[in-house]
Amino acid sequence: MMFRMGAKALYFRREFKRVKLMGLSFLILAALFPAAQAQTNVTQTNLDYWVQELKLSLTATTNGPSTTNGIIAHTTTRAVRFDTQALLQAINGKTVMALNKALTNFSVVAPSHTGAVTNQYTLAYFALAPAAFTNSTGAKIVILGPLGSKNSAPIVAVRPNPAVAAYYSIDDYLRISPVAFDARTNETALTAGRIDISHDLVSTRATSIRRFIFNSNTATNTPPTGAYFDVQGFTTELESSLIEKGQVIDVSVSRGAVSSVAGSGQFATNSFSVLRGTIALSGGKHEVQ
Numbered sequence: 001m002m003f004r005m006g007a008k009a010l011y012f013r014r015e016f017k018r019v020k021l022m023g024l025s026f027l028i029l030a031a032l033f034p035a036a037q038a039q040t041n042v043t044q045t046n047l048d049y050w051v052q053e054l055k056l057s058l059t060a061t062t063n064g065p066s067t068t069n070g071i072i073a074h075t076t077t078r079a080v081r082f083d084t085q086a087l088l089q090a091i092n093g094k095t096v097m098a099l100n101k102a103l104t105n106f107s108v109v110a111p112s113h114t115g116a117v118t119n120q121y122t123l124a125y126f127a128l129a130p131a132a133f134t135n136s137t138g139a140k141i142v143i144l145g146p147l148g149s150k151n152s153a154p155i156v157a158v159r160p161n162p163a164v165a166a167y168y169s170i171d172d173y174l175r176i177s178p179v180a181f182d183a184r185t186n187e188t189a190l191t192a193g194r195i196d197i198s199h200d201l202v203s204t205r206a207t208s209i210r211r212f213i214f215n216s217n218t219a220t221n222t223p224p225t226g227a228y229f230d231v232q233g234f235t236t237e238l239e240s241s242l243i244e245k246g247q248v249i250d251v252s253v254s255r256g257a258v259s260s261v262a263g264s265g266q267f268a269t270n271s272f273s274v275l276r277g278t279i280a281l282s283g284g285k286h287e288v289q
Contacts, residue, residue: 096130156171
């Protein structure tokens with residue numbers, strides 16, 4: 001992982017980057033092998049994603065009521081549980097981004113010793129459309145990780161109905177990112193692993209510090225006026241290759257992660273709270289749209 005810009009800006013930026021990289025690759029191939037250059041039609045109408053469920057189990061400690069007998073004052077603390085359903089309820093009725101598959105067509109002109117060749121491409125992508133989120137008891141928070149490409153970042157989304165593969169991006173409300181320093185790009189430390197260099201397969205256990213920021217009024221609401229938390233902590237994640245019917249679908253996908261986190265925030269009463277608990281990523285299913 002991961003993130004974070006606004007959902008709309010991040011998505012179209014990474015899609016544009018993917019298109020540019022593909023186009024550049026074909027231009028390089030055309031320059032290296034001009035004699036073999038011929039018109040190419042590339043069609044990719046499926047979206048392949050690795051879907052995992054994200055579960056929150058946090059406890060917030062906040063100030064409770066105070067009493068006094070005129071001489072001695074007593075104060076109490078109050079513990080509030082903040083789990084996945086509490087987060088979803090906090091954004092109930094608010095605007096999220098529906099993820100709908102769409103197709104885009106474009107062409108790339110490649111040089112050739114016999115003249116320029118125009119290659120045609122048809123690619124699938126997620127088009128985003130504003131929608132009002134309606135919470136339900138079966139709703140889940142999921143991470144949609146693109147398979148076969150590391151140029152696109154995972155999407156934090158909600159699936160309101162477990163029986164229907166319909167997703168809504170909540171990137172504007174919940175942001176997840178690694179914690180590093182000195183602008184380093186490698187934020188993890190491998191603690192165990194096996195790497196098959198010959199077959200490009202991996203099975204690893206890695207540790208990192210992961211940060212989770214939630215704002216029920218989106219990230220632009222500063223200072224926060226609604227439900228809010230900013231927690232981070234030690235994370236252990238298992239990754240391995242995804243192989244289906246003898247074919248390597250992706251060199252490395254997450255098989256699960258657990259973050260032991262702590263931080264601060266506020267909830268409906270707008271009172272300062274100290275939080276601790278776990279945020280876990282579990283399961284894993286290859287979905288095609």
